[in-house]
Amino acid sequence: MKKQLMSSTILGALALVVSTISSAVPITDVQEYINNTPTEFFVIDDASKYDSPYYRESDQDWGWVHSGIVGSGFTSIILDISAFDVDFGLVDGELDMIDIYDGSNWVSFGNLNGSDDSWDFTSFDLSGYAWAEAQVNAGLQVRMDIDTLNEGWLVTLGRAALSVDGGDQVCVPTPGVPCVSVDVPEPTSIVLLSLGLVGLGLSRRRQFNK
Incomplete structure (x- = not known):
């Protein structure tokens, strides 16, 4: 269940990155x-x-x-x-x-x-x-x-x-x-926040897999 939650977090953050890049300010x-x-x-x-x-x-x-x-x-x-x-x-x-x-x-x-x-x-x-x-x-x-x-x-x-x-x-x-x-909102800030969420999700996923 926790792995699924981490995967959802990562996918959601990645989706936010993509949508931010493709959309206009x-x-x-x-x-x-x-x-x-x-x-x-x-x-x-x-x-x-x-x-x-x-x-x-x-x-x-x-x-x-x-x-x-x-x-x-x-x-x-x-x-x-x-x-x-x-x-x-x-x-x-x-x-x-x-x-x-x-x-x-x-x-x-x-x-x-x-x-x-x-x-x-x-x-x-x-x-x-x-x-x-x-x-x-x-x-x-x-x-x-x-x-x-x-x-x-x-x-x-x-x-x-x-x-x-x-x-x-x-x-x-x-x-x-x-x-x-x-x-x-500056798109760069949103992208950096999203990437930070991705990194956090990956880090926690590695901890759970240990």
């Missing part, structure tokens, strides 16, 4: 003004929210690509998009639709939420989609259809934060305010 990839490309229009700061080319209308749709996040077995994949002046919820309210590329097609994830003249985050949960992990690894592609109903609404985006396994940054929707890093 919690990461948040933030796309905003400081890493804009020529076709991206995240606003530089709150004071510029009504300025061109950031405050955009129905014929000014655009999209962006997140940096690839390497890993497997993500427990959660959340995309938070910060938008200004989304008049959603009114009669005939504003509809700014978000699509995400699944590797073959664009998938509609719904519209931005918000309120008049304010910055708000809208969260999109990708965790349950079979294709999501591969697209996060490759660099998630996102696009926005501004004012889908073509009713004269305008919107400004502040940032998009893509977080896996809870992420390693906390962001506010207001642009120009830096995200704050949070402490996450």
